[in-house]
Amino acid sequence: MTPQASAAVTLMMASARAISAPFQNVLLPAGIQADHVHTLWLIMLATCTLVFLAVFIAFVIALWRAPRSNETTQPHTTRTIGLEPGAIRAVSIGAALSAIGLLALIVASVATDRALAGLPLKDGLAIEVTGQQWWWQATYDPGDPVRTFYTANELHIPVGRPVVLKLQSPDVIHSFWVPNLAPKKDMIPGRTITLTLRADKAGIYRGQCAEFCGFQHAKMAFVVIAEEPAQYEQWAQAQRANAKDPADAVAKRGQEVFMSSPCIMCHAIKGTPANATTGPDLTHLASRMTIAAGTLPNTRGHLSEWIANPQSVKPGANMPAVTLSADDLHALVTYLEHLK
């Protein structure tokens, strides 16, 4: 098989897997905030459908009532002076109905905003989310140096508990959007913007950047995993732990490769000398579903591909290609796979 053909097969497999991966659907709300937005959407859809039907029926009636001409009809050459009979009445009724419809939509919109703002935040879970070209960083328990931990492109949240997201961006405007859980919210550089949500149904929901932010805007996705509170606590506890020490010689060699190559300049692995913050924290990389911000499933093959040539996967990404020998790459991936 030629390299091109094998690349095509890999791509097809990847996209087949992407279809079976977590989905996003604005019409299937799984949380109270998304529910409010969904209700508003239904009201707007119903109103617009009614308006469309009314206009269409009026149009058909007008066509049906229009006087027909035939070959004996004289051409209409005189200018009509004065208004058509009945026009004022029809236009007034139309304007009044439009005004009433628009007012109703304004009321519905304001009511939805109030409902969104009215989510009780008692016992809320605070998470800082930073969107940057082109990935997401989440900081749990911000401000508490003992409990805080970082993860990337994957949020876990407890079902039934309100979540307060503090959204930030260090570079350009991004927009945080998990259609199943909450309305979208822009992340504006230099500001902290709050988004509140609550998942009421356990599940895995896909989110994405909803504001064009550069070359790889389309490959800036993430997943939100809503799980039972006990399960969430277990996950958070595991994430707070340091990375496991490499168990075997190959993984140990992989760790050496990581620490002595450009990886260490951008990534952090808690419990090792690597503590840079410009790239995603890799302490528990192997526990995540995807790599490169939802671009590839987190498998050994994809991980190797991503390290060896990130620009072929995501052109323009700030991850540089790192030249490694095949043995070193194998060891490095073994080490990374072991960071559960």
Added chain:
Amino acid sequence: MSPRLATALFVFIAVAGGLAACERELRRFEEPASKSVPANAVAAPTLPAASAQAAAPSRNPYEENAYAVAQGQRLFSWYNCVGCHAHGGGGSGPALMDDKWIYGHEPANVYASVIQGRPNGMPSFAGKIPEAQAWQIVAYVRSMSGLLGGASPGRPDAMKATEPPVARDRENPRRVSTPQPQ
């Protein structure tokens, strides 16, 4: 000048300028495969810095590209060059926006300073940053004292509080023979 000649000249300048501008704004992501040793120094016990200096071209291909200069600016912060050099004004490290150069102002000199490190605190980045990124940083460093010649203003995507890497007024490079006491 006859009107026809003037038109021809105008078209020539517009086309030539347009072509040069294309190259300037091109964002090249796939770097040619590195000729040098694998990036991690563990696999290569020989000093990569020594060979890098010998191979270093005197002309930096990234200096004529706005995107590369902007990336250099981004990396200048990411790799914490700002920790010592601030945003060019200097701190515990020398200022980079003035006309004083201790180890030379040519791209190859600046590259060697980054890769080999220098006495009194400049660490070596050999094996730590890919070659292409080192050259982008070199381009940005030289832009700070206006040495990029005809190069363009850099256009980082991100909003920055600091000055963009525009072509500044040129500082005439001056050799300072010894490191200045800080």
